[in-house]
Amino acid sequence: MAARSKARKRAFQILFEADQRGASVQEVLADQIRHARSDDRQPPVNDFTMQLVEGYAAHVARIDELIATYAVDWDLDRMPVADRNIVRLGAYEVIWEDGTPDAVAIDEAVQLAKEFSTDESPTFVNGLLARFKDLKPRLRRDADV
Numbered sequence: 001m002a003a004r005s006k007a008r009k010r011a012f013q014i015l016f017e018a019d020q021r022g023a024s025v026q027e028v029l030a031d032q033i034r035h036a037r038s039d040d041r042q043p044p045v046n047d048f049t050m051q052l053v054e055g056y057a058a059h060v061a062r063i064d065e066l067i068a069t070y071a072v073d074w075d076l077d078r079m080p081v082a083d084r085n086i087v088r089l090g091a092y093e094v095i096w097e098d099g100t101p102d103a104v105a106i107d108e109a110v111q112l113a114k115e116f117s118t119d120e121s122p123t124f125v126n127g128l129l130a131r132f133k134d135l136k137p138r139l140r141r142d143a144d145v
Contacts, residue, residue: 007048082117
């Protein structure tokens with residue numbers, strides 16, 4: 001597995017854990033960093049994982065608003081936890097992370113959905129993130145206002 005794929009997987013796991021614990025992603029990220037420093041068996045949290053988690057944290061309210069708006073027939077709190085956090089991470093990466101091609105970010109999110117969620121989840125994740133990609137110029141402009 002490529003280094004960036006591993007970093008995305010770890011970022012997803014941090015978002016998922018924060019959601020389950022009712023904690024902030026920054027708190028869970030800090031816990032992961034501390035744990036990696038104190039236990040040689042734990043891999044360190046790499047820079048790209050931190051960039052994704054911190055980037056998501058900077059836009060969390062807007063990302064949840066977008067998901068609630070564009071996820072047809074799905075309330076954010078009723079969405080499967082894995083799907084919700086995969087889409088959150090993917091939305092951040094598609095809309096704000098200029099260092100990653102949109103197609104790569106979407107494909108990586110779909111792969112996470114295949115690994116961690118239901119059979120229907122990859123299609124849902126792909127469709128919602130593709131919508132964000134199509135609306136990206138407007139979504140970024142609206143976020144900057």
